[in-house]
Amino acid sequence: MYRSRDEGKTWKRTAKTGKMFAGYGFSEFEFLDRNYSLGYARNELKQEKKATQIIQGTYYLLRNGKVTDSLKTPDDLYYNSNYNNYYFSAKNDTVSLGSWTYDDHYTVNTTRYFQPLLVRSKGEWKFKVEEKIYRRPVPAMGQTADTVREFVNFRLINGRKMIFRNGAGSLELKQEIKDEVSGDGCYILEQGGRIYLISPGVYGSVYISFDAGTNWYLYPRPLQPGRSLLLQTEGPNGLSYFSTESTGGTSVMRKIFYDFLPR
Numbered sequence: 430m431y432r433s434r435d436e437g438k439t440w441k442r443t444a445k446t447g448k449m450f451a452g453y454g455f456s457e458f459e460f461l462d463r464n465y466s467l468g469y470a471r472n473e474l475k476q477e478k479k480a481t482q483i484i485q486g487t488y489y490l491l492r493n494g495k496v497t498d499s500l501k502t503p504d505d506l507y508y509n510s511n512y513n514n515y516y517f518s519a520k521n522d523t524v525s526l527g528s529w530t531y532d533d534h535y536t537v538n539t540t541r542y543f544q545p546l547l548v549r550s551k552g553e554w555k556f557k558v559e560e561k562i563y564r565r566p567v568p569a570m571g572q573t574a575d576t577v578r579e580f581v582n583f584r585l586i587n588g589r590k591m592i593f594r595n596g597a598g599s600l601e602l603k604q605e606i607k608d609e610v611s612g613d614g615c616y617i618l619e620q621g622g623r624i625y626l627i628s629p630g631v632y633g634s635v636y637i638s639f640d641a642g643t644n645w646y647l648y649p650r651p652l653q654p655g656r657s658l659l660l661q662t663e664g665p666n667g668l669s670y671f672s673t674e675s676t677g678g679t680s681v682m683r684k685i686f687y688d689f690l691p692r
Contacts, residue, residue, distance in 0.1 A: 453489060453496070458673060458682075459517050461524065465554045466491045467547065469515055474504060484509040488526060488545065490554060500545055500556045502529055520608060522549040535563050581619045582641040593642035600642070604628060620662040627652065627660070637689050639666075648689065666690055 457469040468489040473482045486508040490498040502508040506529055516527035523546055530542035540563040547554050578585040584592045588605040592598075607614035618625040626636040633651035638644060652660075652670065663669035667688040674681045 455489070457515055457517070459519075460671065461519070461547070461549075461554055464492055464552075466494075467517070467524070468496075471509065471515075476505065483507040486515060486527065488556070490547070490556065498556060500526075500558070502527075506531065523547070524554075530563075537563060539563070580617065582622065582624055582638075591642070595641045595643065597641070597643040602626075616660070618660065618662055618668070623662070623666075625662070625668060635689075646689070652685075652687065664688070 453468060454470045454472075455468040456471055459467045461467060468491060470487050470489070472485050472487065474485040475482050483505075484507055485504065486502045488500045489496050490500075502513070506513060508514065508527070508529060512532075512535065513529040514527050516525065518525045526545040526547065528542050528544045530540055532540045532542075534540075535542075542561055542563060544559045544561055546557045546559065548557050549555075576587055578588075582594055584594070585606060586592065589602045591600040591602065593600075602615060604615045606617055616627045618627065622639065622641040624638040624642060626638075628634050628651075635648035635650075635652065637646045637648065639646075652668070660668065660670040663686055667686055669684060669686045672683055672685050
């Protein structure tokens, strides 16, 4: 069984009140770690030689809530289309952001595009832009070897099979375990002998083991139907995360806590 509580300080930001991040007008916001975060804003930019306006994107790097660096997309490129648009994908110490190209269509081995990145080195994040040629991924031929990842309480085989270290056997998952909270996979959090197996999204759920995989409890609802940011263990039995919502042009950020107790 479970009990939950939804509490914490609420932050609001609007263009009128200017309470938080005044003047930036973030349309997207991501947490990178405990100290760093990323904001993204779209701005209308008038082209000098044309009587038209384009959308320019700007990525802002923040440390402890203060902007330390920024990266703008080109002044002469509309940044709000399928090929040139906001994107965020984190893997280990590298975050891929939305790329851009001047080509109308991506052509294999021909199209040149620019890939902005956030790279962490010695605890600090920095922007980086790489120029690349579009290549189509080549599928691997033949049988591939098993992939093995080591966790505190179990060994993970091929992203789906959990083999528990305490001799409790194994658990085969329908969804692959991901390194980030996403709608197409599970996310793992551990603290001591506790294991949280989190399936996000509107139809998500949370499986919890308090004894390193021997027994499991089900919390039959997603933590939140929307996005959950900076998800982490909290206290002896809980989880916490930051939630962002947008209503009527006002963005609200709040920290939410859950306490889970076996019964």
